[in-house]
Amino acid sequence: MSREIEASRYRANDGVEYLRVGMAEVEGVVEDMTKAGTRLADLFGSMEDEELVIRLVYGREPEPSYAVVQWPVRGGGYPPLSEVAPAAFVEECEIYEQFGLKCSGAKGLNRLVVPPHAAPDFPRLAHRPGRQAPPPHAPHYVTGEAIEFPVGPVRGVGQESLYMGLVTSGEELIDLYLMVWHKHRGIERRLQQLRPQQALFLVERAEGLSAVGNSWAFCRAVESITDVMVPEAVERTRAVALEFERIYNHAASLAALCQATSLTVGQAQAEVALEELLRLNAAAFGHRYLFGVLAPGGVTRGPDVGVIRERFTMAVDELRRVAAALRSTNSFMDRVEVCGVVSIDDARRLGLVGPVARGSGQDLDTRRDHPYGAYRDCRVEVPVRTAGDCLARMEVILAEVETSAALVTELVQAGLRAGSVDLPPAAGAALGWCESPRGESLVWVSLDREGRIRRARLRPASARNWRAFDDAARSRNVFTDIPIIEASFWLTVAGFAR
Amino acid sequence: MQSLFGRSLHIRTIDTGSCAVCESEIRLLAAPHYDLHRLGFFFTPSPRHADLLLVTGPAVRAFDQAVKKTYLAMPEPKIVVAVGACPLGGVYSEDAFVHGSLEEVLPVDVFIPGCPPSPLALLQGLLVAVGRLAEKVDALSFVDDEAGTGEW
């Protein structure tokens, strides 16, 4: 019954249109969407009244709306969507792992979060015993004398665990695949049955470097369901927190780029800027990584506007000086140029988001394309580059630091406030979105009649963008480029593995 | 312990399911603001040269093997430091995915609370680990006690 509520309520409210189709129509709908160039943003399953429902989320930019196509799976299988929409492949693997459902005629599916040595009772979102786990990775069509060169999962100092399988013929990088099961904490499963207020704690910690971005998307979904209006000054406070998050992440990415190119002095200076920004986060919002700032219905901690006025420009200037110095360091520029190219076609085909997409010519930014909260009243400039290399991504993030800085000034001027609205109990489901530092973060939430979470789907930008990593790594076949590419993508394993 | 680690000390890190923020704080230890090297600590990418293992995350079960291997590869004597609320059980309770406490997997020598522990808290933990700084938490009171009812 609650599905009826969601349909009637959010179509008008939210810019989300729900399309209910039958199994037979799915393929046609997907084909039409793909032909029309509509961007596939997510694909996920959900158990509802003992029935598996699959949803496709499309972003209809430049139209400010999302479309959610949903259908109940009856009688096993569904059409292989990745054949028409390659962006769906990772999620097809996920649905197989979590729900035991394969699309018809599926070829090799990759392992995502279920460990290779998992027992049959390894917990999944809806366990269907008796199915075989997928092989560790898709079969590689390797000819000649190729070897697999494993990197990780335990990696360098202060790096997240990640397994990279590099398949090489000695010179040429034939394939690169990632495994992230060692970071899977089953967060989506843990969220079930929690109240939104409790759930937020874990949503923030799913990917701590996007705590604000992901939790804002989550809050928006919950606020849509409960029909809560957050006061404008509170929405502005959220936006300031989000722009702070973006700026510190971009500083961190820059520091990582310097480290990957062995530019120690640049790394040190970028880290000085990063540390100043983190201290500003703490002084203004009470947490270096902005945990606990957002809450469903509002904001728990008000920012110290005096501190922002006094120190924000100084901290950003520090970062600007690093950027200027980097631009005049030829040895650095040589390393990032033509390195790790993601073509414009790949970026579209794989449905990339955020700075990675914008460095490859995709003019996408939910703050502008699907305005929400305080961004409804702001003009958001979206920097785009077309070269698709590490340099292009770096230019995008540097330009974004400027747009974020301008936004912060504008938002602070308009006035900030803390406070939150109590959520009335309500059942239903809704989609929330937010432009996290890594790009579009999507959260789909379904609440039961007691206001507890039935299903929360978290789709951080990291879950999207890793799929372009192997293409970027193969673009020039230089192994030492891989850390540089990783730094310029600036994704987290935590967000991918959840 | 003090005598064993009078010389410079090498640190290795391992992530058992963190949210990536504890890693960020660890990396900053080497940044100019904290300059870990001035205190005689150095990061090393190889477990074979490491004296001290910084562990983040709630100890994902699937990762036990790798964690143990890393630990075993370290030469004696070795110190294990649990970094943050995750390995101390404050973020994920024990379930089929995680142990929820690092002590289930490795013998832990030093615990550094915080979510995340700030770089200064990490420095304190490192200095406590090598016996160069006395720990403070025993003496800290978490109650304003005028009536004399008492903390225990």
Add this chain to the structure above:
Amino acid sequence: MAVWFLRGLRRGVITTRYPKAIDSWTASLPTPPAFDARRLTPAVADRLVDVCPSGALIRDYEWLVLDLGACTACGRCIAVSRGVARSSGAFELSTTERGRLIKRIRLRDDVR
């Protein structure tokens, strides 16, 4: 490259003097709660326990047990305590004994 060299000179000034001195900015770090014993009744304690997402607060009869190891310094207990809990300001919590992170706080009798 001169541009980097000049900037490098600032290093000495910004490096923390810890452990000789504690940086003043640490005052804005989130820290575990400290309690006002006079107002910490069982009713208040239960409210705090209820709101803690980390399992760091547990009620043990007439005691409130605070586990500083599990505490994420999220501030939720402080927010609902109406002044009974405040931020302790303590961040140097490292220890070699897990047990030292467990603090037991006597609750005030509810009578009167």
